[in-house]
Amino acid sequence: MSQSEKITKVFKAYNVHLKDTIEVFSKRLFYALFDAQEQQQKELLFVEQTFLKLALKLEIDNAENLWSAFKDQLPVIREKLDLDALAFEQNDPASKSLEEIYLAYPGFHAIAIYRLSHELYNLNVPIIPRMMSEYTHGLTGTDIHPGASIGASFFIDHATGIVIGETSVIKDHVKIYQGVTLGGIQIKKSMSNMKRHPTIENNVTIYANATILGGDISVGANSIIGANVWITKSIPENSLVTYQLDNKISTRKS
Numbered sequence: 001m002s003q004s005e006k007i008t009k010v011f012k013a014y015n016v017h018l019k020d021t022i023e024v025f026s027k028r029l030f031y032a033l034f035d036a037q038e039q040q041q042k043e044l045l046f047v048e049q050t051f052l053k054l055a056l057k058l059e060i061d062n063a064e065n066l067w068s069a070f071k072d073q074l075p076v077i078r079e080k081l082d083l084d085a086l087a088f089e090q091n092d093p094a095s096k097s098l099e100e101i102y103l104a105y106p107g108f109h110a111i112a113i114y115r116l117s118h119e120l121y122n123l124n125v126p127i128i129p130r131m132m133s134e135y136t137h138g139l140t141g142t143d144i145h146p147g148a149s150i151g152a153s154f155f156i157d158h159a160t161g162i163v164i165g166e167t168s169v170i171k172d173h174v175k176i177y178q179g180v181t182l183g184g185i186q187i188k189k190s191m192s193n194m195k196r197h198p199t200i201e202n203n204v205t206i207y208a209n210a211t212i213l214g215g216d217i218s219v220g221a222n223s224i225i226g227a228n229v230w231i232t233k234s235i236p237e238n239s240l241v242t243y244q245l246d247n248k249i250s251t252r253k254s
Helices: 003-010 018-034 037-057 063-072 074-091 098-104 106-122 128-140
Strands: 181-183 211-213 239-243 247-251
Touching: 018 037, 018 074, 018 106, 018 128, 037 063, 037 128, 063 074, 063 106, 074 098, 074 106, 106 128
Parallel strands: 181 211
Antiparallel strands: 239 247
């Protein structure tokens, strides 16, 4: 590609105003999951029409079938989110009710938009899932790539500063606190189709500002990762990792 062709590609017109449309779409889709039945139908009609308009602008083929497949998964997404909300209620001593979690918790909101965008990602819908995640990133301070795989009963406390990369795998009953990064140890375009981010097994707790890097890294089940640690190798199950001059790893007795 010549220099002039590169410049032409860079300076082509993009539908950047769709950022505003995505904000409204994401909000109303969130509302549709939890509102009363009558209001829910109104919201679903609105978000369907908005999705089809977005698809037209972004030149996404087969939009009606994609929406139909996505809509069929909404009850499953709602069930997953109800389990997430229960995890918040059970793990956060500051929570006073489930209603407070649905209405006021940024971590729950981030998970909700993630689960919605993840389903669109799985349907190979381009651009829209990532736009949804970036909208929520700006709103909550939590950056969850829609490609990440997250299991049941996920709990995020305080939300701010969390980064979960595209190929991260988080299994069931995992708790993550503010500032945690599940990232890649190298940044190369050639690695785009490889697993670049860690796997977190069942019942793991990761405390504030811990950083776990690498696609071949796993944190074993029932482990606790203390605040501020930096991990670039796998951690056995039932471990306690704390920050001293060097990481200290010990296996907890069951």
